[in-house]
Amino acid sequence: MAAGRIDLAWTASTDNIGVAGYNVYRDGVKINTAPVGSISYSDTGLVGGANHTYAVSAVDAGANESPRSATWSGAAGSWE
Numbered sequence: 001m002a003a004g005r006i007d008l009a010w011t012a013s014t015d016n017i018g019v020a021g022y023n024v025y026r027d028g029v030k031i032n033t034a035p036v037g038s039i040s041y042s043d044t045g046l047v048g049g050a051n052h053t054y055a056v057s058a059v060d061a062g063a064n065e066s067p068r069s070a071t072w073s074g075a076a077g078s079w080e
Helices: none
Strands: 003-009 019-026 040-047 051-060 072-075 077-079
Touching (some): 003 051, 003 072, 040 051
Antiparallel strands (some): 003 040, 051 072
16 A cells, blocks of 8 residues: 655644744654644555544643644545
């Protein structure tokens, strides 16, 4: 079976200390090891057609994490 991929994008967040990046959660589990430095993320290596739920939180320079965003669900598209 071909590998699947889901591309995510979100609106930039603001904070009084300054946003340092974002944490991305798949099915309730954080999937990035360091804060993502942009407002998009490609989750690759998924099973094509598999459904997943995502949320994003902002992290500021003081290591404070915002509440998670509303969730978004979708199926991984197949790519090779």
